[in-house]
Each structure stands twice: as C-alpha cells, then as structure tokens.
Amino acid sequence: MIADAEKYRAEDEKVALRIQARNALESYVYNLRNTLQDENKINVDDKRKLEDVIKKAITWLENNQEAEMEEYEYKQKSIEETANPIMVD
Template sequence: MVADAEKYRAEDEKDEKVAGKIDIDDKKKLEDVIKEAITWLENNQETVKKEYEQKQKSFEETANPIMMKLYG
C-alpha cells in the first residue's frame, strides 16, 4: 500500500505542475466543457455515432487551443 501511495503521490505532483501552467480562465473553460460532456454522455447513451462525433468535435474545439498553449 505504501508503494502505491508513493506512486500516486508522484503522479499527483506531476498533475499539479501541469495544472499550475493553465490559465485560470482556461481551466474554468475546460472544467465546464468536461462537466457538460459527462452530463451529455450520461443522458445520451443510446444516441447514434454521428451525435457522439459531433459532441467530440465540439469538445475538441474548446480543449485543443488550451492544450496547444500548454504544450506550445
């Protein structure tokens, strides 16, 4: 258990470093679009593939520019 805790602590520290590089407004946008996507997925599990692809594209339009700034 201790080894697992150490492993996850290192991952958490890595995530914190990345999170610290994201602008507060961008972080809020990402959180909002993620919550929206989760809610949509929970309520639309029987939808057609095309609708999933449209939602994915919408999500990517928000997330990709933020991720490009992070890694750019």
C-alpha cells in the same frame, strides 16, 4: 435466411460503430479531465472553461446513452475545438 443474416450483420456493425464512437468520446473527456487536473500551466479562466466543458460532456454522456454515432462524433469535435487551443498553448 441469407437476407436476414445480411440485415443483422449491418445492424451489428452500426451498433459496434456507435459504441466505438461513444467509447472514444468518453475516453477523450476523462483523459482531458485527468490532464487538466495535472496541468499547472493553464490560466484560471481557461481551466474553468475546460472544467465546464468536461462537466457538460459527462452529463451529456450520462443522458444520451443511446445516441447515434454521428452525435458522439459531433460532440467530440465540439469539445476538441474548445480544448485543443487551450491545451496546445
């Protein structure tokens, strides 16, 4: 019985981390979209690039509801690599 409890606890922790990673990615994407809508200093090409990245990320989130934690983290890092240089300028 203790072994089962340990097993389920480990599974629960894994699920919680996956959900946390998904929520972090989702929050980042929607915050980026809101910031982009409010930002007037970004040139047109960069704005289009970010809008495309955001649209693809939202579609990816909708189609990958059960992705692993590492997939969510990788996706967020990929988006940050595109967005951060633009948003910092």
